[in-house]
Amino acid sequence: MDRQAAQFKKMTETPIPKLIITLSIPTIINMLVTNIYNLVDTAFVGRLGNSASGAVGIVFGYMAIVQAFGFMFGQGGGSIVSRLLGAKDTDNASVNASTAFFYALGFGILLAGLSYINIDKLVMLLGSTETIAPYAKEYIVYILIAAPFMSASFTLNNILRYEGKAALGMVGMLSGSILNMIGDPILMFGFNMGVAGAGLSTCLSQITSFCILLSAFLTGRTTSKLSVNNVNASDGILLNICATGLPSLLRQGLGSIATIILNSRAGMYGDEAVAAMSIVSRISFFIFSIALGVGQGFQPVSAFNFGAGRYSRVRSGFKFTLFAGELLMTIAIVAVYIKSGSLIGIFRDDLKVIEIGTRALRLHIISLLFLPLSMVTEMLFQSTGHSSGASLLSSLRSGIFFIPAIIILSNVRGLAGIQEAQPLAYVLTFFPALILCMWLNKNMPQEDKTE
Numbered sequence: 001m002d003r004q005a006a007q008f009k010k011m012t013e014t015p016i017p018k019l020i021i022t023l024s025i026p027t028i029i030n031m032l033v034t035n036i037y038n039l040v041d042t043a044f045v046g047r048l049g050n051s052a053s054g055a056v057g058i059v060f061g062y063m064a065i066v067q068a069f070g071f072m073f074g075q076g077g078g079s080i081v082s083r084l085l086g087a088k089d090t091d092n093a094s095v096n097a098s099t100a101f102f103y104a105l106g107f108g109i110l111l112a113g114l115s116y117i118n119i120d121k122l123v124m125l126l127g128s129t130e131t132i133a134p135y136a137k138e139y140i141v142y143i144l145i146a147a148p149f150m151s152a153s154f155t156l157n158n159i160l161r162y163e164g165k166a167a168l169g170m171v172g173m174l175s176g177s178i179l180n181m182i183g184d185p186i187l188m189f190g191f192n193m194g195v196a197g198a199g200l201s202t203c204l205s206q207i208t209s210f211c212i213l214l215s216a217f218l219t220g221r222t223t224s225k226l227s228v229n230n231v232n233a234s235d236g237i238l239l240n241i242c243a244t245g246l247p248s249l250l251r252q253g254l255g256s257i258a259t260i261i262l263n264s265r266a267g268m269y270g271d272e273a274v275a276a277m278s279i280v281s282r283i284s285f286f287i288f289s290i291a292l293g294v295g296q297g298f299q300p301v302s303a304f305n306f307g308a309g310r311y312s313r314v315r316s317g318f319k320f321t322l323f324a325g326e327l328l329m330t331i332a333i334v335a336v337y338i339k340s341g342s343l344i345g346i347f348r349d350d351l352k353v354i355e356i357g358t359r360a361l362r363l364h365i366i367s368l369l370f371l372p373l374s375m376v377t378e379m380l381f382q383s384t385g386h387s388s389g390a391s392l393l394s395s396l397r398s399g400i401f402f403i404p405a406i407i408i409l410s411n412v413r414g415l416a417g418i419q420e421a422q423p424l425a426y427v428l429t430f431f432p433a434l435i436l437c438m439w440l441n442k443n444m445p446q447e448d449k450t451e
Helices: 003-013 016-046 051-088 092-115 119-125 133-162 166-189 196-220 237-267 271-307 312-337 340-347 351-383 387-400 402-413 415-443
Strands: none
Touching: 003 051, 003 271, 003 340, 016 051, 016 166, 016 271, 016 312, 051 092, 051 133, 051 196, 051 237, 051 271, 051 351, 092 119, 092 133, 092 237, 119 133, 133 166, 133 196, 133 271, 166 196, 166 271, 166 387, 237 271, 237 351, 237 387, 237 402, 271 312, 271 340, 271 351, 271 415, 312 340, 312 351, 340 351, 351 387, 351 415, 387 402, 387 415, 402 415
């Protein structure tokens, strides 16, 4: 049995729980280590003061924009690649993979160039205060250098994951995260570079991840192949990639805009509030990444089997992922709720930051219980090519509900409203997600296709 046939058999015949867990473990490990790095980075920078700590949160919003386009090309291209491989159309899978990769790389170069030209305006637009801005500029210069590699790396990682080769993606992303954790203290304190050292460490780690991920394609370990000759922006291919990846762009992009608005509103209450909300966002995403990792193990299973006409496996995968996500989230939430104040104190030993962060963190993690349904439903829609439903859910959670909530609640309830906005958006999104989930289950074919 050749490699392609063996992969088809694995994706369409392996028991669903085993397959999703197998594909989830590398993703969960990668996300946990990446988020551990983010938390460690926040703790190291926190030693430089509230303004430097706030700068990391500010630039994190920009990095989310870069990642958003990497996810758009990667999730869009990857979902299509997986369905084509399920339909045994390897040639078109390679065309879509190549188009997604080279456009992600090109967009990263364009975005970095435009950002550098307008760097002073950029850091203020991202939500900097006058005291945070100098630190944010030091940090973001290196992020701009890394932007093309960052965007392309997220695309490569997602294509690998959708092919069912999450372990290869994990090696690339993990290597960069580990290098980052090692580089932070050396460059920040050993070389006395301060916040600029954290930026340079991130830049070097992103370039390293890019090289490792690209090598997986260049050494023949993937089913789809990357080639400039395969790039095809016509015939609706690029448009289809962008449309399929739009939910990811909305999720990340609106999330970034929301972060900017959040930082701007929190900035009205001082650098302590910006630092506190930045820390809370990192901790909350760390918890959510556990369930998200399981969901990302579900996506290739859903896309591949949908392409192969194995609809019963898509439904089974959805149910298993939802159950596993809720279970893991509940365990993590209980542990974090009890230790909320202590966790905030690890990252910034400032009584005001701890006070603001503790209430915000407790509200955030309770609301995370409502998130798995909307997350898994969004992934189901995206992986089966129903991008409009996935885009709607992304828009509701990250923008349509959250942005008005942060603006209205901050005006009505002040700092308390800023703490409450994101949790409210998560709860509100649960209900349309439930309706969309029932609709797709009803309209998906009830019988599997026969060979």
